[in-house]
Amino acid sequence: MITLHGFAASNYYNxxxxxxxxxxxxxxxxxxxxxxDELMKVSPVGKVPAITTPDGFNLSESSVICDFLEETYPExxxxxxxxxxxxxxxxxxxxxELYFELPSRRLIPxxxxxxxxxxxxxxxxxxxxxxxxxxxxxxCQFSPWIAGDEFTMADIYVYYxxxxxSAFASTQLNWDVLAEIPGMKEWNAAVxxxxxxxxxxxxxxxxxxxxxxHVTAQIKAANAG
Numbered sequence: 001m002i003t004l005h006g007f008a009a010s011n012y013y014n015x016x017x018x019x020x021x022x023x024x025x026x027x028x029x030x031x032x033x034x035x036x037d038e039l040m041k042v043s044p045v046g047k048v049p050a051i052t053t054p055d056g057f058n059l060s061e062s063s064v065i066c067d068f069l070e071e072t073y074p075e076x077x078x079x080x081x082x083x084x085x086x087x088x089x090x091x092x093x094x095x096x097e098l099y100f101e102l103p104s105r106r107l108i109p110x111x112x113x114x115x116x117x118x119x120x121x122x123x124x125x126x127x128x129x130x131x132x133x134x135x136x137x138x139x140c141q142f143s144p145w146i147a148g149d150e151f152t153m154a155d156i157y158v159y160y161x162x163x164x165x166s167a168f169a170s171t172q173l174n175w176d177v178l179a180e181i182p183g184m185k186e187w188n189a190a191v192x193x194x195x196x197x198x199x200x201x202x203x204x205x206x207x208x209x210x211x212x213x214h215v216t217a218q219i220k221a222a223n224a225g
Contacts, residue, residue: 002027005039008207011101011160012062013049014200021196023076027051031207033214050213063093066153078153089147092139092154099132100177101161104169110214117172129169133180142183144190159191162182200219 009178035046043060044049079086103125110117136173178184
């Protein structure tokens with residue numbers, strides 16, 4: 001059985017979990033937080049998530065894990081057969097990560113500390129997000145899925161990227177970022193209503209109290225230092 005290492009409050013962890021559930025693969029979860037000795041044994045840089053396969057192979061980085069799962073378990077595929085269409089799916093994923101998820105992450109410390117980000121930081125984040133909005137407006141189809149008529153890895157990836165955008169960028173910037181891409185919010189709501197997304201969300205909510213305790217302890221330790 002596959003073991004999924006990490007914590008359900010992580011959107012990257014949930015990308016892999018959603019993929020495992022979609023492919024109907026048997027797996028167990030091992031709750032572990034970043035940079036711990038236990039995680040370092042299965043992830044070279046101590047990042048969440050990581051997996052251990054039934055034969056003891058360890059692998060980290062969510063996109064790498066998902067590609068491995070696709071190649072190893074091709075039933076219920078999450079990439080189109082056509083090479084150009086596969087490349088488009090990966091392009092949407094990469095743009096959402098670089099121009100949506102990563103800039104939004106810059107605002108996480110301010111949200112957790114209950115402070116307002118400096119205007120200089122907000123301006124930089126807005127600029128990067130604006131580039132992502134332009135690109136995704138050009139690439140996303142929502143017909144009905146993000147890359148066309150097939151549900152793909154891009155649907156899973158962008159959905160969990162959007163959790164970070166909505167929770168941190170939209171909050172700090174007072175900006176409904178997803179509304180800037182026609183069809184995005186309706187598509188996002190459709191994915192959210194899927195049984196798989198609901199199952200992943202149940203796990204996230206169950207993990208949040210312990211995760212927040214972990215974050216609080218880290219902040220206290222940093223302040224004490």
